Amino acid sequence: MLYRTAGQFKTTYQADQALFPVRQDAFLLGVILLFAWVIFPLTASEFAFQTLLIPILIYSLAALGLNVLTGYAGQLSLGTAAFMGVGAYACYKLITIMPWMNPIVAILLSGVFSAGIGVAFGIPSLRIKGFYLAIATLAAQFFLVWLFEKWAWLYNYNASGAIQVPNLDIFGLYVSGPQASSIVQYYVVLFIVCLLTMLCINLTRGTLGRTWKATRDMDIAAELIGINLMKSKLTAFMVSSYIVGVAGALFVFMWRGAAEPNLFDIPLSFRILFIAIIGGLGSIMGNYLGAILIVGLPVVLNLVPNALGIPIDSATVEHLNIMIVGSLIVFFLIVEPHGLAQLWRLIREKLIIWPFPH
Amino acid sequence: MTRFTKLAVAAVVAGLTAGSALAEELYLPNLAYRTGPFAATGIPLMNGQADYMAMLNARDGGIGGVMVNAEECETGYSTEKGVECYEKTKGQAIVTQPWSTGITLQVLPKSNVDEIPILASGYGFSPMMQGETFQWAFNTPGGYWDAADMIIQYLEGQGSLEGKKIVHLHLDHPFGKEPLPVLEQLAEEKGFELVPIPVGLKEMQNQSAQWLQIRRERPDYVVMWGWGAMNAGAVTEAVKTKFPMENFIGVWWAGHDADLRLVGEAGKGYKSISWSIPNLDAPVYADVQKHVIDAGLSKTDAEEMKGVFYGRGLLISAILAEGVISAQKHFETDVIDAKQLRWGLENIDMSEARIEELGLTGMIAPFKTSCNNHTGHSGGWIMEWDGEKFVQASDHLTPNIESYRALAAESAAEYAEANAPWPVNEDCAATN
Numbered sequence: 140m141l142y143r144t145a146g147q148f149k150t151t152y153q154a155d156q157a158l159f160p161v162r163q164d165a166f167l168l169g170v171i172l173l174f175a176w177v178i179f180p181l182t183a184s185e186f187a188f189q190t191l192l193i194p195i196l197i198y199s200l201a202a203l204g205l206n207v208l209t210g211y212a213g214q215l216s217l218g219t220a221a222f223m224g225v226g227a228y229a230c231y232k233l234i235t236i237m238p239w240m241n242p243i244v245a246i247l248l249s250g251v252f253s254a255g256i257g258v259a260f261g262i263p264s265l266r267i268k269g270f271y272l273a274i275a276t277l278a279a280q281f282f283l284v285w286l287f288e289k290w291a292w293l294y295n296y297n298a299s300g301a302i303q304v305p306n307l308d309i310f311g312l313y314v315s316g317p318q319a320s321s322i323v324q325y326y327v328v329l330f331i332v333c334l335l336t337m338l339c340i341n342l343t344r345g346t347l348g349r350t351w352k353a354t355r356d357m358d359i360a361a362e363l364i365g366i367n368l369m370k371s372k373l374t375a376f377m378v379s380s381y382i383v384g385v386a387g388a389l390f391v392f393m394w395r396g397a398a399e400p401n402l403f404d405i406p407l408s409f410r411i412l413f414i415a416i417i418g419g420l421g422s423i424m425g426n427y428l429g430a431i432l433i434v435g436l437p438v439v440l441n442l443v444p445n446a447l448g449i450p451i452d453s454a455t456v457e458h459l460n461i462m463i464v465g466s467l468i469v470f471f472l473i474v475e476p477h478g479l480a481q482l483w484r485l486i487r488e489k490l491i492i493w494p495f496p497h
Numbered sequence: 498m499t500r501f502t503k504l505a506v507a508a509v510v511a512g513l514t515a516g517s518a519l520a521e522e523l524y525l526p527n528l529a530y531r532t533g534p535f536a537a538t539g540i541p542l543m544n545g546q547a548d549y550m551a552m553l554n555a556r557d558g559g560i561g562g563v564m565v566n567a568e569e570c571e572t573g574y575s576t577e578k579g580v581e582c583y584e585k586t587k588g589q590a591i592v593t594q595p596w597s598t599g600i601t602l603q604v605l606p607k608s609n610v611d612e613i614p615i616l617a618s619g620y621g622f623s624p625m626m627q628g629e630t631f632q633w634a635f636n637t638p639g640g641y642w643d644a645a646d647m648i649i650q651y652l653e654g655q656g657s658l659e660g661k662k663i664v665h666l667h668l669d670h671p672f673g674k675e676p677l678p679v680l681e682q683l684a685e686e687k688g689f690e691l692v693p694i695p696v697g698l699k700e701m702q703n704q705s706a707q708w709l710q711i712r713r714e715r716p717d718y719v720v721m722w723g724w725g726a727m728n729a730g731a732v733t734e735a736v737k738t739k740f741p742m743e744n745f746i747g748v749w750w751a752g753h754d755a756d757l758r759l760v761g762e763a764g765k766g767y768k769s770i771s772w773s774i775p776n777l778d779a780p781v782y783a784d785v786q787k788h789v790i791d792a793g794l795s796k797t798d799a800e801e802m803k804g805v806f807y808g809r810g811l812l813i814s815a816i817l818a819e820g821v822i823s824a825q826k827h828f829e830t831d832v833i834d835a836k837q838l839r840w841g842l843e844n845i846d847m848s849e850a851r852i853e854e855l856g857l858t859g860m861i862a863p864f865k866t867s868c869n870n871h872t873g874h875s876g877g878w879i880m881e882w883d884g885e886k887f888v889q890a891s892d893h894l895t896p897n898i899e900s901y902r903a904l905a906a907e908s909a910a911e912y913a914e915a916n917a918p919w920p921v922n923e924d925c926a927a928t929n
Contacts, residue, residue, distance in 0.1 A: 189584045194577075288669055288697075298678055298908060299622065299671035301602055305915055317606035318918065395580070397602045399671055401698050402576065438581060453571035454531035 142490035158340070161491070175329060180322055188321035189394075190438045195430045196325075196332045197389050202414040202426035203339055204382030209412075210420035211343055212375030213355025214264050218276035219411045221283035222380045223387025224403030225253040228293050230388035231302045235295055242307040242314050243327060246392060250384035256283070257380020264372045268358075280405055287400035301399040304392050315392045324393045331389060335382055340423055342378065351375050352421075417468055419478025428479035432471070437464055521832060522566045523559065523821060525550070526586040527594045533573030535725040538753055538806065539596070543569065544797040545810020546594075548789045549781075553818060555788035560818050561825040563832055567814070576600055583607075591835040592616055592817065598672040601634075606916055608633035614839040616820075618813040619749055619772060622912075623675055623905065626872035626898075628843065629922045630909035635842050637816055638864050638875035639772040641722075642905070643896035644748050645676035648770050649683045650894055651879050652718055652746070658689040664711055666731060667722035669695035676722060676748075678908075679901050686900075692716060701727040708734040721747040728756040732764055742766035742882075749773075752880055752887060754804040762884045772877040773861055774889055775808030780856030785811070805880065805887050812861050819845050819855075843868045847875070862893055868925040874898055 142163050149155040159165040183192055205219045230249035233240060260279040264272050287293060294302045306316030313319040314327055342348050350371040353361035362368050391398045410433065418429025440460050444451045475482040527546055530539040550567035559565050570582035579600030583593060593608075593615045595601045601621040608615055608631075615634045617625070623640040625631045652658060665680055667673030677693065684691040692714055694707050704727075711719060719740065723731055728751045735745055743766035752769030782802075789795045790802075801807055824833045824841025833841065845866045852861060864875035874896055881890035913919040 186584045186588075190581045285697075288695075298674060299598075299602065300674050301599075301671050303602070303606065303912075303915060306918060316916065317610050395576070395603060396606055397599075399599060399602070401670065402599075404698070441581075441585075453529065453569045457532050457571040457573060 142487060142493070144491055158344075172333075180325055183325075185321055188325055191435050193321070193325055193328055193394050195427075195435050196328045197386055197394055198411065198414055198434045199426045199430040200332050200335060200389065201383055201386035201411045202418060202429055203336065203423065204379045204384075204386055205411055205415045206418075206420060206422070206426055207339060207343070207351075207382065208375050208379035209415060210422065210425075211348060211355065212351040212372065212379075213358075214261070214372060214375060215269060215273040216276040216379075217273050217405070217408050217412065218260065218279040218283070219383055220403040220405065220407035221280045222253045222257055222383040223390060223407070224283055224287055224398075224400070225256050225380075226250055226384025226387030227391040227398055227403070228287060228302065229253065229384065230392055231295075231304075232293065234305065234307060238305075241309060242392065243309065243331070246331065246385060246388040249388040250381040253384025253387065254377045254381040257376045257383070258373055261373055261376030261380075264376065265369055277405075280408060284400055284404055287403065299399075301397055302391070304396045307392075315396075317396060328389055328393050331385065335385065336423065339378075339382070343423065347374060347378075355421075413468070417471060417478055419480030422478065422480035424483065425478050425480030428483070432467065432479065433464070436467070440464070522564050523591065523832065524566045524568070524586075524589045525592050525594075525817060525821075526566075526568045526570055526582075526590050528572050528579055528582045528586075528596050528600060529569040530572050530574040530596060531569075532571060533575060535574045537755055538725050538750070539574065541753075541797070541801050541804055541806035542810040542813070544795065544801065545807040545812075546814045547810075548785050548795050548797060549811045549814035549818070551789045551794050552781075552785045555792065555794070556784060560821045561831050565818075572596070572600065576603060579603065587611055587613060591833065591838045594813075594817075595621075598622075598670070598675075602671065605631070605634055609920055612839075613835045614842055616813075616817055616842065618816060619809075620672070623679075624908035624912065626870065626874070627905050627909040628867070628869040628871040629925045630913050630919070631871060632920070632922045633839060635866070635871045637842070637845065637866055637871065638847075638861065638873040639749075639877060639896070640872050640874075641672075641675040641748065642679045642901050643772075643872065643874055643876070643898070644770050645679045645720075646683070646896040646898075646900065647877055647894040648720055648746055648748075649680070649687065650897070651770070651891055653687065654891075658687040661689040661717040662714065663689050663691055664714060664716040664719045665691060665693045665722065666707060666711070666719055667693065667695060668701070668724055668727055669697045672724060673722045678904055680720075682901065682904065689717075696723075696727055696731075701725070702730050704730045704734045707731075708738045708740070711740065712738055716744075718744045718746065721745070721751050723747060723751040727751075728753060729759050732756055732760055732767065735767075736760045736763045743768070746770070746879070749809075749877070752805050754806070754886060757882045757887075764882050765884045767882040768879050768890060769887070770877050770894075771805060771809075771880045771887075772875055773805065773809040773812050774859060774878060774880070775803065775805050775887075776859040777803060779858045779860050781811060781815075781860070784856060803886065808860060812857065815855060815857060815861075816845065816847070817842075819847060819851075842866065843871070845873065847873070868922060 144161055147162055179192060201223060208214050208216050226249045229252035230245050233245045263275040294300060304316050306313055306318040314323055350366045353366055354371045358368055414429035414433050417432055418425030437460050440463060441456055444456055529543045531543055547567060550565045553560055554564055570586055572578040572582050574597050576599040580603055583604050590613055593604055593613050595604055601617050617636045619639050621636045623642040625634040625636045626640055680691055694710055696704055696707055721731055742764060745767050747769040749771045752771050757764045820838060820842035823844045824837045828837050843866055847864050849863050862875040864873035866873045876893055876895040878889050878893060879891035880887040
């Protein structure tokens, strides 16, 4: 049918190990990229940019970072939001200390700081696993948020204790702050998200990704076949925290425009963990699907009664919304415990051998 | 493929809602929070606001003959939802009522770009009183610096503050930190010692550590910048540690009936500053009762209606309506736009006579706004909990604005610099 692989012969090892063993996958990705790069930005309203497109991309990126650590390397972390905070505050300091710096460079650099902090907090993972490690990352979560509150230098001694994003431009075009237009911010976010996604796809398919997966599946066996666990775990923490830090910088600079320390508190960590779990641990695409479900769906549901002309209280809609999204999460997890990405994988396989039963 | 369809649907729906504005109405949306952790405080405020507007619609056919659409958009007090609501309403809205310091911080920088006035009655960023810098933001009729100044004035009225010790118990959040600059300045001036004690958002419900510290410090007074669950936590702890309630005084958001009802008699003597008084004999209550409550258009109940917050909600809507009226008169048009409303909010003259006329007798003190005075500084009263309700416990207090005008100018200049390019209202003469 749509996914007929007849006639697609692999005659070299290289072709057999290609990123897209099936031509339709590449085509589908092309369509998605066409939508993301051209069709959405040309048709979206301000509202769609600010409440759907930009946040979904940023949340996907944060979940991708977490997925590297939890999904690929098997190290459970509950401190994602705090590492996002590190990225955001680092970016804020970089920009205010060096105002001439290109904002995109600053955002990509801010991940370096969160990578450093992430490795520091990842050290306990060499001795402890599972829930115990989760508690250690929880400590990072509490400590860092406390630090954002108490260390006034981080927010330049603002009386309010919050950070405000200044107007930053690249060659005269505003990319952040209130003067920046949504479409510009969207492209910056899209560019960085695409870049890091590509990086992750290749990392997880390469040596590093394989050592992570081995660590995840059975660390003792991995050690026996010569994998250096310390290196494997700490690189996972490093790469993951880097991506999460960049997501944090984007979160504040390209979307929120201001942030107080408690923004990076545990609810945000959980939210990102849910996105990763519902999307599918150990998959790249799952992060996007999860973010669409958790971030995008509530916004769309909020619009439904209005569009249908049903007179209903905003507060009631909010309550209904929480119920609907909650039950959808439960439904998807019952139908497919491995997340939405696995659901797609099954559908795809069914399609490939259609009309034969799977 | 679900991803496209969802997004496509969203885009279509967003387009539909954006284009479905009704003509001939005043769209004054409210970013309400009837859900979430602060719902208990939000509901009476929102009910008061909604009921006043519904009353205007029922009694006078709106404002100046144009019906008001005071639609609520639910934020649950979450900043993220707040931004979603702001984006959703900003197409037609002629005002934004963000209702949280966090959301205010987010929309304030955008105000110059989107050109929609922000009405943050009694909250937000105190330097917003500098109308030349914050052209689109209004914290009418009072800011936190006013509150801090009046509280200290009142305490001074109880005896000299020289050598006294005052604890500033506050939420560790932009809101709680707001009054610190003024309190520090006053401490230097009056010679009292200021001890700031922060309460983290996670510790709101259990403040035993803070109150132990208060016991150790033995302050003469505790001033509280509390909100939501923090007030209830503080009041119950104060009762538990036997802190003399008459020396405990809160900001106007810490004067919520439901919080004090938890301790009832034991809370007797607790005070809070307030720019509003729920004067149940004021004609406005009768009108609301007749046109809204009896008509079944309200979500409030009799008990809630007597409270401080419900009355304050009525007043906030009244101030907004006053801004609309002043703009309608000046521009000689019924359906005003956001720019015109800004002019209206800058030219509110809430005189004694006007307060009577609106039926708000004894609920609010007279004030005036101008292009460089966006706060109005109506002053306020000290309210005291008598075991059942809040009653007026002082004469009218007026904040000593001159003492922190320089501070406000400095903060405003800093803000403008940090957010450069930031347009400043040049043609506004600096006279108040």
